[in-house]
Amino acid sequence: QVQLVESGGGLVQPGGSLRLSCAASRSVFNLNTMGWYRQVPGTQREWVATITRGGFTSYADSVKGRFSVSKDITNTVYLQMNNLKPEDTAVYYCRLVTTDNFVSWGQGTQVTVSA
Numbered sequence: 001q002v003q004l005v006e007s008g009g010g011l012v013q014p015g016g017s018l019r020l021s022c023a024a025s026r027s028v029f030n031l032n033t034m035g036w037y038r039q040v041p042g043t044q045r046e047w048v049a050t051i052t053r054g055g056f057t058s059y060a061d062s063v064k065g066r067f068s069v070s071k072d073i074t075n076t077v078y079l080q081m082n083n084l085k086p087e088d089t090a091v092y093y094c095r096l097v098t099t100d101n102f103v104s105w106g107q108g109t110q111v112t113v114s115a
Contacts, residue, residue: 002028002104004094009109012084016113020079022094022106027075030099034077036069038090038111045093051077063088084113 003025012018020036035050049059049069057069068080077094094106 002026002096004096004104004106006092006094006106006109009092009111011112011114013115014085014113016084017080017082018084018111020081020092020094020109020111021076022078023074023076024096028096028098031075031096032099032101033097034071034075035095035097036077036079037093037095038088039093039108040090046090048092049079081111084111086113089113 004022006020006022008018008020010018031053033050033052036048037045038048039045047060048063049057049067051057051069051071059067066083069077071077089112091108091110093108096104
């Protein structure tokens, strides 16, 4: 089983930026997609962005134009978040899916957008 470790969360003012990282504990030869979700306590986990093995990206409408997902050759995935808004406050989770549909989640990192 692959472990995912997120980092980069924190407190930022509205309009500010943060960059989240998610590192896999080992190489994943059958990687299909990596992505980011977020969750506010008491609500369902919400999809934010996905990047495929081939580098194709997709975004939720709420973050399109402000967030950017990318990955490197070590299968570390990043989420660059710009022009942050208070409604972006949540715990952000990294997710990895293999070609045989095995899913791994990270432990989450808190992002708080507040003046």
